[in-house]
Amino acid sequence: MNDKSLAQLFDPRLLWDYYQLTKPKVVALLLLTAWVGMLLAEPTLASLDRMALGLAGIGLLAAAAAAMNHSLDSGIDAQMRRTRWRPVARGRITSRAAMVFALWLALLGFVLLYWGVNPLTAWLTLASLFGYAVVYTLLLKRATPQNIVIGGLAGAMPPLLGWTCITGQLSAEPWLLVMIIFAWTPPHFWSLAIHRRDEYAGANIPMLPVTHGIEFTKTAIL
Structure with a gap:
């Protein structure tokens, strides 16, 4: 690797673009709710090492799902004002590079959870990645208003992932927490979709509005 390649690799703008691929604000919210699950899992405070490993692994897999979304949705992102600045949509990072980056994050996160926490959490988190990156992004988003x-x-x-980490x-309790967020998600997202209705229509995405x-x-929101 020559000096020019090294300079490109460590270009702060490129590093910032890769950081943006992970949707850091979204991942932070996911980690907050995972942390709540950890705190409620036992009457006393769990091992800080286990909590840190769990949050790191969940965060890496969540970041991988976000980067996959950037790669798979780049064509749609380029058509919408809210997302057309994204690195892949703007061509600053290729779809292939974003996907490779996502796969490395996913592998690292899975190994960390499997060996550092427990296999159950690793498989559940991987299933969540598959649900978001494949079932939602590739299939549902383009197929149904639901x-x-x-x-x-x-x-x-x-x-639930935070709970199983500990x-x-x-068990039943974390599923209740899951259902609270599950019930909150559609009205939250539909309100955003109303605001961006014309953009979704232009990109041929069948959002409810x-x-x-x-x-x-x-009415559905209410």
């Missing part, structure tokens, strides 16, 4: 209702389950999983088992109108969507 996309965010069904696909929202992936984003609601972190409290306990190593499934596009397929059923704004008044129907407001």
Whole structure:
């Protein structure tokens, strides 16, 4: 690797673009809800080492899902004002490079959870990545106005993942936390979709305000 290649590799602008691929604000919110699951899992404070490893692994897999979304949705992103500045949509990073980056993050996160926390959390977190990056992004988003209702389950999983990090088992309590976020997600997203209705229509994405109108969507939100 020559000096020019090294300079490009460590270009602060390129590093910032890769950082943006991970949707850091979204990942921070997911980690917050995972942390809540960890705190509620046991009557006393769990091991800080286990909590740190769990949050790191969940964060890496969430970041991988975000980067996959950038790669798979680059064509749609380029058509919408809210997303057309994204690195892949603008061509600053190729779709292939974003996907390779995502796969490395996913591998690192999975190994960290599997060996450092427990296999159950590793597989559940990987399933959440698959639900968001494949089931929602590739299939539901383009196929049905119920996309965010069904696909929202992936984003609601972190409290359960936090719980299993500490306990190593499934139980009813974290599923209640999952259902709270699951129920909140569609009205939250539909309100944003109303605001961006024309952009979704232009990108041929069947969001509820596009397929059923704004008044129907407001009723669904209520």
